[in-house]
Amino acid sequence: MIELRNLRKTYGHGPRAVRALDDVSISVPAGEIFGVVGRSGAGKSTLLRTVNVLERPDSGTVTLDGTLMTGLEGGALRQARRSVGMVFQHFNLLANRSIQQNVEFALEAARVPRGKRASQAAEMLDLVGLKDRGGAYPAQLSGGQKQRVGIARALAAKPRVLLSDEATSALDPETTESILDLIRSINRELKLTVLLITHEMDVVKRICDSAALMENGAIVEQGELVEVIRTPGSKLAAQLFPLAAPADDEGPTVIDITFAGGTADRPVIARLAREHELDVSILGATVERIAGTQAGRTRLALPVAGEAAAAVVADLRRQGLIVEYLKGGAA
Ligand SMILES: Nc1ncnc2c1ncn2[C@@H]1O[C@H](COP(=O)(O)OP(=O)(O)OP(=O)(O)O)[C@@H](O)[C@H]1O
Ligand SMILES: [Mg+2]
Incomplete structure (x- = not known):
């Protein structure tokens, strides 16, 4: 599970300082899909990046499945990060490598032995419905297909946690639905815990179990969706x-x-x-x-x-x- 406790982060100093995280606490039980919504600049991406400590909070703690991430540095932190996969809005694929090589590259970064990479990458491409496209290059794929590769890459090293920052924002509604259904089915199949950021409430409705609303770096509301919709004034x-x-x-x-x-x-x-x-x-x-x-x-x-x-x-x-x-x- 993901346990974020009293996270604070300020960028800059003096009158120009921006409080990107203001005492944020969130718990995501194992196997749950948790959505964070909020306006541009609310602090959502900052929050996501603290989960695998790509961004180090000024104070507060991040614990993943009992491992205190904020207590780790250097090699131990890099090792712990392998249990976290990330998906981004703009896919970030390597243009001069094939789809298969893109996924293998993630496995190499995760120190999976050379002999296992090809089969593990093929298995992931199969999982996201791109079994026969391993030899294609990113430029030959549609946006939705690229995002499937992004997901295959994020999951290649078999993480327990998936972080997704606006993974569907660049996609049309139908492609968005197919990507969300894919995340949902992988979440169930692999018992993956998912923390996702979106500005689209349709995304929350379609796949999230719980959600939080962020404003000015703070969580102003959070809870299971079935509870949230019963809350007067929510x-x-x-x-x-x-x-x-x-x-x-x-x-x-x-x-x-x-x-x-x-x-x-x-x-x-x-x-x-x-x-x-x-x-x-x-x-x-x-x-x-x-x-x-x-x-x-x-x-x-x-x-x-x-x-x-x-x-x-x-x-x-x-x-x-x-x-x-x-x-x-x-x-
Ligand atoms: N590296 C940085 N240096 C300085 N300020 C930053 C940095 N990263 C983010 N900020 C500021 O922190 C605040 C929160 O930014 P963040 O990217 O987390 O917002 P967001 O909710 O993800 O917005 P969006 O929906 O536009 O992606 C913003 O005011 C932003 O300008
Ligand atoms: Mg953002």
Whole structure:
């Protein structure tokens, strides 16, 4: 597992100093996929690079499967880094070497004996669906194929942890999906622990078990996705279910109802309209599969305010739904 404790990192000095990591703590259990989201400059890449101590934090600790990475230097650190694979946005393949040679090169760097490299590289290319392309050169591959090579290379030395920094950002949506499905299946097959950075919430929804939101070097929210989406006022949940702001003339009461897990398929709105005899209007709705669970958010305008609205909200909450007021009412 990945255990990050109280990481701090400041670049520069004085008034120009940038606090890239501000007391960051994250635990990723073995075999889990953990996503870090946040705006440009939030500190995501800095965080990722501290995991294998390519970036040394000013203070705090990094522990991987019980090994205190921040306590290591030199040869011992290089050795420990072999249990960590990295995938990048721009693939970083060697242009003048074939695909097979690119993966073998990673094995050489990981000190795998010469005699084993060819077969191990071929095995990895097979795993990522490029069995017959070993002789091709990077320029002859599509972006998605290059990223498959990037993943094969990262996994060649059989790491226990995979770090991915915007691995799908340069890819179109369909290719992104196939790369994410590949990471997911490898995660399951090899029991790999994955820490990935993305600015795309679709990536989080598709493959992450847990996620954290970073702002100005700090983690402002983190948790299992199924918990996050049940948390009232969660910024992450709002980003997972973006709904447009209600128009001013809607109301007098506007509420957001979040469904998760078992409550998702109940005919909530029909029942609400019937039992409270209300003409509710649906202002927006989204239903998605998140972390293997059906989840969604519906925005409703109620034609009542005050106690009548509160009674509706109380009734919905009794059914296990998460209800937030956007307009009117008191939470
Ligand atoms: N080597 C460096 N020297 C000085 N400042 C740096 C260095 N690396 C990063 N920073 C600064 O630290 C902050 C965090 O940078 P980081 O690259 O971690 O952000 P990020 O969240 O990955 O952003 P993006 O989404 O754009 O990749 C930024 O303000 C950046 O300018
Ligand atoms: Mg970055």
